[in-house]
Structure formats: C-alpha cells, structure tokens
Amino acid sequence: MEVGARLRLAVLGPVRAWRDGAQLPLGPVRQQxxxxxxxxxQGLLVSREQLLDAVWGDEPPSTGHKVLPTYVYGLRRSLDEAGVGPAASVIRGERGGYRFAGDGARLDVADFAARVESARRARASGDPAGAAGQLADAVGLFGGEPLAGLPGPYALTERQRLLQRRRTAHLERLDCLLLLGRFTEALDELAALTAADPYDETSLALRMRALYGCERQAEALTVYEDVRARLRDELGVQPGEELRRVHEAVLRQDD
Structure with missing residues (x-):
C-alpha cells in the first residue's frame, strides 16, 4: 500500500487534511x-529540539519530550490508513526526531509552487493569458491567512513568507493583465494594493502603467509625484529604478 496515498494537506489557510475527500480531525492547535x-x-528529519523551538519558542513545556510523542501519536491516528504501523506511518520516528514521509500526500503549498512555475514558463514562452490563468489559480489556493491560528515562531515566520509569495504571484498576474491590455481590470486590484502598501514600488509602477493604458496619463504622473514626495519627506530616498523607468516611459508616451 502506498504511504500517504489519497492524503491531502492544506496550510494556505487553516491547517486541514483529507483522505479520500473526507476531512480528518487534527486535534489541538499545537498538535496542528x-x-x-x-x-x-517534507522528507527532512526534524529533531525534537527543533520541534519544541518551532512550536513553543522560548517557553517550551516542562514535559516537552512527553508531549511530542503524544501529539505525533494523535496525528498518526488521524492521518494514517487503518492497519498502518509506526514504521510505515506518514510520520516516521527516527533517532532524535521525526520525518514527514507522506510520499503520496498532496500539499497545497506544493500545488501553489507548481502553478507559479508553470505560469512563469507560459509567460516566458509568450503566453501571458495562460500565465494569468495559472497565477489566478495559484492565488486562489489560499483560503485566508496561511497557517491561520497556529502558535509558535515557525508558524509566524512561514506565515509571512507565504503571504509574500502570494503577493508576488498576485503582482505577476496583474503584470500579465497589463500585457493583455486588460487595464481597467488590473487597475481596480492595484488601487487596493497600493492603498494597503503605499511604499511598494512594484505595485505603484504597475498602477502607473494601468492608468496610462486607460488613457489617464496625468493621473499616472500624479502617482509618481506623490510617491516621490512621500519617499523624500518620510524616508529621505528617491524612487527606485523600476518606478523611474515607468515614469520616463509615461512622459515619452511610450506604449
């Protein structure tokens, strides 16, 4: 029997697991x-000390080395198929730690990475429409905040990293929409992005391009002047090369 067959895990939102389409109970949040x-x-040996640091940080439980086997036992009961013993479990116990050995398990984060990579290949081959579709599918895998509700420094760090990967994929999709001439569609999303992070020069450059594509050249130039003043007054810096290049192109009316 293939270990992990038909097992699916999601971390791009609340942590969840399914086998054969049926959702599995994963226990308390620290067990998750x-x-x-x-x-x-996946595939790497994680020591007990690393697990304690990752989940509890500077305040490990006094019974940490007893708590971990209890949590692993609970996870095995939920994730493994009936009759599977510890030696063939999705979670293998090895000297000093544990390893997730779900070779046949599907992780949504792996699906996300595969779709982004496929989109980048499509973009490089001259298919921005295909790339935009793949990137939309990739971003759509997020079911809210990654690792939602999980405690510990590891979850905090991974949450920020995954959110940044989602933002990058989102911006790449918007760039593809601009290449396709779908300026108005992109502009609606870019307005929200730049409002949330008024210092992000990549999204601001995309917004200027979208405004220019909508024949709103004066507004595109105003975006640049506003961000230049904000960067100068609040951070003491000038806009970066990307933003300056788009500004010059708008001035030249360079499509």
Whole structure:
C-alpha cells in the first residue's frame, strides 16, 4: 500500500487534511503546529529540539519530550490508513526526531509552487493569458491567512513568507493583465494594493502603467509625484529604478 496515498494537506489557510475527500480531525492547535512544521519540511528529519523551538519558542513545556510523542501519536491516528504501523506511518520516528514521509500526500503549498512555475514558463514562452490563468489559480489556493491560528515562531515566520509569495504571484498576474491590455481590470486590484502598501514600488509602477493604458496619463504622473514626495519627506530616498523607468516611459508616451 502506498504511504500517504489519497492524503491531502492544506496550510494556505487553516491547517486541514483529507483522505479520500473526507476531512480528518487534527486535534489541538499545537498538535496542528507540529504537523505544519513536519509537512513543510517534507522528507527532512526534524529533531525534537527543533520541534519544541518551532512550536513553543522560548517557553517550551516542562514535559516537552512527553508531549511530542503524544501529539505525533494523535496525528498518526488521524492521518494514517487503518492497519498502518509506526514504521510505515506518514510520520516516521527516527533517532532524535521525526520525518514527514507522506510520499503520496498532496500539499497545497506544493500545488501553489507548481502553478507559479508553470505560469512563469507560459509567460516566458509568450503566453501571458495562460500565465494569468495559472497565477489566478495559484492565488486562489489560499483560503485566508496561511497557517491561520497556529502558535509558535515557525508558524509566524512561514506565515509571512507565504503571504509574500502570494503577493508576488498576485503582482505577476496583474503584470500579465497589463500585457493583455486588460487595464481597467488590473487597475481596480492595484488601487487596493497600493492603498494597503503605499511604499511598494512594484505595485505603484504597475498602477502607473494601468492608468496610462486607460488613457489617464496625468493621473499616472500624479502617482509618481506623490510617491516621490512621500519617499523624500518620510524616508529621505528617491524612487527606485523600476518606478523611474515607468515614469520616463509615461512622459515619452511610450506604449
């Protein structure tokens, strides 16, 4: 029997698991946090000390080395198929730690990475429409905040990293929309992005391009002047090369 067959895990939102389409109980949040550490390091041995640091940080439980086997036992009961013993479990116990060995398991974060890579290949081959579709699918895999509700420094760090990967994919999709001439569609999303982060020069450059594509050249130039003043007055810096290049192109009316 293939280990992990028909097992699916999601971390791009609340941590969840399914086998054959049926959702599995994963227990308390710290038990879920242990699963997240192991699953996101699939195939790698994670020591007990690393797990304790990842889930509890500077305040490990006094019975930490007893708590971990209890959590692993609970996860095995939920994730493994009936009749599977510890030696063939999705979570293998090895000297000093544990390893997530779900070779046949599907992780949504792996699906996300595969779709982004496929989109980049499509973009490089001259298919921005295909790339935009793949990137939309990739971003759509997020079911809210990654690792939602999980405690510990590892979850905090991974949450920020995954959110940044989602933002990058989102911006790449918007760039593809601009290449396709879908300026108005992109502009609506870019307005929200730049409002949330008025210092992000990549999204501001995309917004200027979208405004120019909508024949709103004066507004595109105003975006640049506003951000230049804000960067100068608040951070003491000038806009970066990307933003300056778009500004010059708008001035030249360079499509």
């Amino acid at each position: 946090a242990v699963l997240a550490v192991l699953a996101l390091r």
